[in-house]
Amino acid sequence: xxxxxxxxxxxxxxxxxxxxxxxxxxxxxxxxxxxxxxxxxxxxxxxxxxxxxxxxxxxxxxxxxxxxxxxxxxxxxxxxxxxxxxxxxxxxxxxxxxxxxxxxxxxxxxxxxxxxxxxxxxxxxxxxxxxxxxxxxxxxxxxx
Amino acid sequence: xxxxxxxxxxxxxxxxxxxxxxxxxxxxxxxxxxxxxxxxxxxxxxxxxxxxxxxxxxxxxxxxxxxxxxxxxxxxxxxxxxxxxxxxxxxxxxxxxxxxxxxxxxxxxxxxxxxxxxxxxxxxxxxxxxxxxxxxxxxxxxxx
Amino acid sequence: xxxxxxxxxxxxxxxxxxxxxxxxxxxxxxxxxxxxxxxxxxxxxxxxxxxxxxxxxxxxxxxxxxxxxxxxxxxxxxxxxxxxxxxxxxxxxxxxxxxxxxxxxxxxxxxxxxxxxxxxxxxxxxxxxxxxxxxxxxxxxxxx
Numbered sequence: 001x002x003x004x005x006x007x008x009x010x011x012x013x014x015x016x017x018x019x020x021x022x023x024x025x026x027x028x029x030x031x032x033x034x035x036x037x038x039x040x041x042x043x044x045x046x047x048x049x050x051x052x053x054x055x056x057x058x059x060x061x062x063x064x065x066x067x068x069x070x071x072x073x074x075x076x077x078x079x080x081x082x083x084x085x086x087x088x089x090x091x092x093x094x095x096x097x098x099x100x101x102x103x104x105x106x107x108x109x110x111x112x113x114x115x116x117x118x119x120x121x122x123x124x125x126x127x128x129x130x131x132x133x134x135x136x137x138x139x140x141x142x143x144x
Numbered sequence: 145x146x147x148x149x150x151x152x153x154x155x156x157x158x159x160x161x162x163x164x165x166x167x168x169x170x171x172x173x174x175x176x177x178x179x180x181x182x183x184x185x186x187x188x189x190x191x192x193x194x195x196x197x198x199x200x201x202x203x204x205x206x207x208x209x210x211x212x213x214x215x216x217x218x219x220x221x222x223x224x225x226x227x228x229x230x231x232x233x234x235x236x237x238x239x240x241x242x243x244x245x246x247x248x249x250x251x252x253x254x255x256x257x258x259x260x261x262x263x264x265x266x267x268x269x270x271x272x273x274x275x276x277x278x279x280x281x282x283x284x285x286x287x288x
Numbered sequence: 289x290x291x292x293x294x295x296x297x298x299x300x301x302x303x304x305x306x307x308x309x310x311x312x313x314x315x316x317x318x319x320x321x322x323x324x325x326x327x328x329x330x331x332x333x334x335x336x337x338x339x340x341x342x343x344x345x346x347x348x349x350x351x352x353x354x355x356x357x358x359x360x361x362x363x364x365x366x367x368x369x370x371x372x373x374x375x376x377x378x379x380x381x382x383x384x385x386x387x388x389x390x391x392x393x394x395x396x397x398x399x400x401x402x403x404x405x406x407x408x409x410x411x412x413x414x415x416x417x418x419x420x421x422x423x424x425x426x427x428x429x430x431x432x
Contacts, residue, residue, distance in 0.1 A: 001145040001147075043402075054225075066223075067222075078355075092341055096386055096408075112278050198380055203369040211381050258420070259332075284291055
């Protein structure tokens with residue numbers, strides 16, 4: 001049984017939904033030794049989130065952005081926590097709807113995803129810095 | 145420390161919210177050897193999702209279907225990703241709101257759920273095939 | 289590799305979003321021996337939920353309550369599961385949107401959270417009892 005844990009920092013992203021499967025894998029090459037287990041991605045921020053969704057058509061990502069902007073409207077007059085702008089409280093809400101953490105099975109050295117699945121970074125702020133993620137992998141390696 | 149990992153395939157479901165606790169347990173009998181640990185259910189699709197909710201009254205499941213159809217409307221005119229029908233993009237959105245993965249504690253050989261909790265498969269497509277799930281259990285077995 | 293698993297009971301909370309990071313840590317002192325790993329918090333109920341969000345400004349928590357009451361309206365006429373009141377079905381829905389379970393990385397004996405992150409108990413019922421949570425920690429302790 002092996003535990004790999006490290007903090008990674010993603011490249012800066014614009015507001016919206018971004019496919020980051022390759023970027024994540026490039027930052028955690030150690031995963032290729034894990035035969036079976038699970039990986040956690042945990043984002044250390046409350047105004048961006050992580051999800052699994054369709055990995056092929058860019059309009060899925062733009063439709064996601066449009067949808068969440070509609071359902072969490074920046075012009076709602078009832079928000080009090082708006083010191084950092086209209087995208088402040090709405091980003092916190094999107095973060096709790098979509099989630100701060102992903103658990104992904106690991107099989108034969110890589111993420112065990114369906115054919116059409118990819119990892120998304122959902123950037124909810126208009127201007128955000130680089131986002132940090134703690135990756136923890138628990139699994140059996142080749143020596144087990 | 146033991147890791148069990150296998151892929152299972154559920155029986156085909158109609159659109160809606162379905163209680164699948166027994167079906168899952170019947171497909172992972174190996175869990176009965178795990179004294180304490182956690183199990184992950186990870187669905188390999190982006191148009192169906194998994195959640196934990198009330199396990200007794202069928203109107204909870206039908207109300208869930210009604211609610212999510214209301215909040216993610218198929219007649220929204222702003223969706224671009226609609227090639228496979230009006231239930232295409234909406235299914236992807238529901239999948240990210242509800243989630244692709246469940247983590248459940250395992251205690252004394254079975255899921256450690258509250259009295260009123262059950263596992264739901266949320267089928268968002270009008271016509272879907274059989275859904276595949278990767279189950280990973282990490283825990284101590286009797287030999288520990 | 290060590291697995292800690294125990295059930296804890298939180299102090300009773302009023303309806304709304306509550307910061308519980310300290311309360312959780314006080315109930316799981318054993319975590320201070322875990323050098324690296326992950327912890328799961330799993331709530332044994334279907335009308336309250338758990339999330340990670342901003343840990344400083346109380347208006348984030350009150351805005352969350354206002355938002356989820358708006359998006360999951362108690363006066364919707366289409367709900368059938370309302371035997372226990374208008375906050376019955378809406379609590380189940382909020383529970384599936386926000387989630388019943390949290391996974392949090394553990395590093396050097398405590399939760400590895402971002403500077404502004406805290407653990408929330410989201411109490412969706414008007415009158416709820418004390419909520420029970422199963423905590424499972426998987427990790428390496430000092431003896432590894």
